[in-house]
Amino acid sequence: xxxxxxxxxYLFRKEGQNVTLSCEQNLNHDAMYWYRQDPGQGxxxxxxxxxxxxxxxxxxxxxxxxxxxxxxxxxLTVTSAQKNPTAFYLCASITGTSPTGELFFGEGSRLTVL
Amino acid sequence: xxxxxxxxxxxxxxxGAPVELKCNYSYSGSPELFWYVxxxxxxxxxxxxxxxxxxxKGFTADLNKGETSFHLKKPFAQEExxxxxxxxxxxxxxxxxxxxxxxxxxxx
Numbered sequence: 001x002x003x004x005x006x007x008x009x010y011l012f013r014k015e016g017q018n019v020t021l022s023c024e025q026n027l028n029h030d031a032m033y034w035y036r037q038d039p040g041q042g043x044x045x046x047x048x049x050x051x052x053x054x055x056x057x058x059x060x061x062x063x064x065x066x067x068x069x070x071x072x073x074x075x076l077t078v079t080s081a082q083k084n085p086t087a088f089y090l091c092a093s094i095t096g097t098s099p100t101g102e103l104f105f106g107e108g109s110r111l112t113v114l
Numbered sequence: 115x116x117x118x119x120x121x122x123x124x125x126x127x128x129x130g131a132p133v134e135l136k137c138n139y140s141y142s143g144s145p146e147l148f149w150y151v152x153x154x155x156x157x158x159x160x161x162x163x164x165x166x167x168x169x170x171k172g173f174t175a176d177l178n179k180g181e182t183s184f185h186l187k188k189p190f191a192q193e194e195x196x197x198x199x200x201x202x203x204x205x206x207x208x209x210x211x212x213x214x215x216x217x218x219x220x221x222x
Contacts, residue, residue, distance in 0.1 A: 031208055040123060042200060042214035043158075050208070058209075090158065094208055101148050101204045105158040 003027065006091050006106035013078075013085075013113055021076045021109045023091035030095065032074035033103065036060060037088040046089075049074055078111060086113045116141045118203050118213035126219045127191050135186040135216045137175075137201030146204040147184040149175055150212070153197045161186075161199070171195070191220045 004025045013019045023032065031050045035043040045058030049068040063082025068074055074093075078085045088110050092103040117140040127133045139145060149161040162170045164177040164184060175186045184201060201213040 033209075035212075040214060042120075043212040045209065045211070048209060092158075101146060101163055101202075101208075101210065102160045103150075103158075103210055107157055 004091055004093055004104055004106040006089075006109050009107065009109060011109060011111045013111065015113055016080045018077055018079050019085075019111065021078070021089055021091075021111070023074045023076065023106060024072055025074075025093045025104075026072060027093060027095070027104060028071070029093035029104070030071070031093060032068070033092045033094075034058075034064070034066065034074070034076045035090045035092065037090055037108070043090065046076065085111055087111060116203055116205055116211050118201050118211055120199075120201055120213035120216050122216045123214070124217050124219070126221055128221045129193055130190050133188050133191040133195070133218065133220075135199050135201075135218065137184045137186065137213060139182050139184065139201075139203050141203055141205070143205070145177065145179070145182075145184075147175075147177055148202045148204065148210070149173070149184075149186050150200040150202055151197050152200070153194075158200070191218075193220050193222055196220045 007022045033048040034046040044060050046064050047066040049055035055066050065077045090108045091106040094103050119138045147164045151161040152158045173188045177184050196219050198217050200215045202210045
């Protein structure tokens, strides 16, 4: 069953701790994205990666880090430097070929900082 | 810089009534616009794209470059249309820039 898998669905962490959210896709998509979804603010792009071993900052990259060592995987680390990390995080991917614009999303990970 | 504005955070209509979800954009390039939808307990998914000029689940959206708008319309709302709707603008390199979303509630 092809798709994007995010884990964990729910995560709690204490202030000062780093946490890594997993995103795996078996769609053979080239590009992968991390968005943050907050009530009233829509989706905001954190990081994206067009190809393996390359990634770019989005609009709100501060306090986050990523890696893209494999095409299938794009983990997001929320570091202790992120001032307001409690949020819902969405991973998405897109094929490099047409049609453009159709992102495929995971089910999301909800991070709560205690 | 690009901008996508969805002025209504919440919109309620009665079943069978027409519905229009507003979206305005600002972009220096040639715009490609999309509507995404998130039903309760489901993933965010593409509803329609302007270049296809298609009608999906009775919804249509016309790109109006003069008014820089891409409003989503449906003549007769159904209860199953209740969801969160996001307007999105495709910028360079396959990046989608999303609006803040409108939560549509269709009242039975």
